[in-house]
Amino acid sequence: xxxxxxxxxxxxxxxxxxxxxxxxxxxxxxxxxxxxxxxxxxxxxxxxxxxxxxxxxxxxxxxxxxxxxxxxxxxxxxxxxxxxxxxxxxxxxxxxxxxxxxxxxxxxxxxxxxxxxxxxxxxxxxxxxxxxxxxxxxxxxxxxxxxxxxxxxxxxxxxxxxxxxxxxxxxxxxxxxxxxxxxxxxxxxxxxxx
Amino acid sequence: xxxxxxxxxxxxxxxxxxxxxxxxxxxxxxxxxxxxxxxxxxxxxxxxxxxxxxxxxxxxxxxxxxxxxxxxxxxxxxxxxxxxxxxxxxxxxxxxxxxxxxxxxxxxxxxxxxxxxxxxxxxxxxxxxxxxxxxxxxxxxxxxxxxxxxxxxxxxxxxxxxxxxxxxxxxxxxxxxxxxxxxxxxxxxx
Numbered sequence: 001x002x003x004x005x006x007x008x009x010x011x012x013x014x015x016x017x018x019x020x021x022x023x024x025x026x027x028x029x030x031x032x033x034x035x036x037x038x039x040x041x042x043x044x045x046x047x048x049x050x051x052x053x054x055x056x057x058x059x060x061x062x063x064x065x066x067x068x069x070x071x072x073x074x075x076x077x078x079x080x081x082x083x084x085x086x087x088x089x090x091x092x093x094x095x096x097x098x099x100x101x102x103x104x105x106x107x108x109x110x111x112x113x114x115x116x117x118x119x120x121x122x123x124x125x126x127x128x129x130x131x132x133x134x135x136x137x138x139x140x141x142x143x144x145x146x147x148x149x150x151x152x153x154x155x156x157x158x159x160x161x162x163x164x165x166x167x168x169x170x171x172x173x174x175x176x177x178x179x180x181x182x183x184x185x186x187x188x189x190x191x192x193x194x
Numbered sequence: 195x196x197x198x199x200x201x202x203x204x205x206x207x208x209x210x211x212x213x214x215x216x217x218x219x220x221x222x223x224x225x226x227x228x229x230x231x232x233x234x235x236x237x238x239x240x241x242x243x244x245x246x247x248x249x250x251x252x253x254x255x256x257x258x259x260x261x262x263x264x265x266x267x268x269x270x271x272x273x274x275x276x277x278x279x280x281x282x283x284x285x286x287x288x289x290x291x292x293x294x295x296x297x298x299x300x301x302x303x304x305x306x307x308x309x310x311x312x313x314x315x316x317x318x319x320x321x322x323x324x325x326x327x328x329x330x331x332x333x334x335x336x337x338x339x340x341x342x343x344x345x346x347x348x349x350x351x352x353x354x355x356x357x358x359x360x361x362x363x364x365x366x367x368x369x370x371x372x373x374x375x376x377x378x379x380x381x382x383x384x
Contacts, residue, residue, distance in 0.1 A: 021363060024222065025307045029215035069275055076268040084264060099314055102267040106307045108219060174213050175374035182367030190359040
């Protein structure tokens with residue numbers, strides 16, 4: 001499989017959110033606006049790339065019995081790094097994302113790629129897999145965030161498009177997350193079949 | 195009185211699944227049948243209360259006194275992962291019947307973000323140990339309530355004729371949205 005195939009597969013064909021339905025908690029929890037979705041997506045991408053890189057290098061030294069715990073420790077270290085970096089450089093976004101930043105540790109996408117791809121492949125393909133899976137995840141979160149922000153408060157990336165009073169508040173609140181994602185996945189299923 | 199507020203708020207007003215979006219993976223994954231949903235709820239309740247107690251003690255007696263709060267994420271997830279393994283081994287020896295019922299769900303719990311999420315939230319909300327136990331128990335009940343209700347709805351959803359694109363996960367998500375809307379009726383109680 002060439003590097004281009006790996007990239008396209010992670011970004012679109014096996015998109016973590018739309019096809020594999022992994023990492024649903026942050027997908028639903030932080031996408032009340034497009035910026036939040038993008039920030040969460042990029043944070044996860046960073047963790048994914050770095051953990052794939054390290055795991056592809058060290059996995060041959062790790063005995064099978066302690067494989068998963070050691071992967072979790074590697075991932076958790078990078079999550080802690082992201083947590084502290086974001087608290088330092090983008091405190092407002094860090095505040096908004098809240099508990100979901102430490103929860104990147106238990107995002108099934110990250111551990112799933114570590115186990116299914118990085119532990120069996122060389123460094124370069126693993127990095128590409130991390131980039132494509134991460135960007136696919138970030139794209140999905142940004143799309144959902146933009147849709148919710150647009151219908152809920154008449155904005156897109158914070159730019160007002162129509163008066164907020166015409167917005168449907170439900171899209172910003174919890175139920176809107178489920179409903180918007182449901183229709184988005186249905187729409188993507190439809191586009192793929194056609 | 196304070197405990198009643200914590201319980202009502204954790205079960206209904208700030209339901210872990212429907213309002214805070216924690217534990218969505220098992221919520222969508224094991225909600226096809228009511229019986230499996232009940233089994234999963236049992237396993238989650240058990241591990242959530244245990245994990246909250248242990249992580250509370252670690253935070254207040256190891257991380258805080260030595261000023262290594264930044265190790266929170268790493269130590270909590272390791273504790274939860276080993277706790278799940280431990281519970282699995284003990285259950286296998288002590289109560290094979292219970293192990294039969296909960297066994298398949300236990301490995302899934304390590305990556306259930308509700309467990310880690312509730313453990314971190316107890317620290318953020320500055321609860322004492324008793325409040326932490328009550329909060330985690332109530333959160334687990336809230337998780338179970340949402341899961342069992344949703345499983346019941348999905349059993350009926352299978353019988354309905356739907357357009358192809360929307361069948362399966364999209365339909366389940368939309369139903370979950372309606373359920374969340376119903377739970378919004380509780381907001382403002384506490």
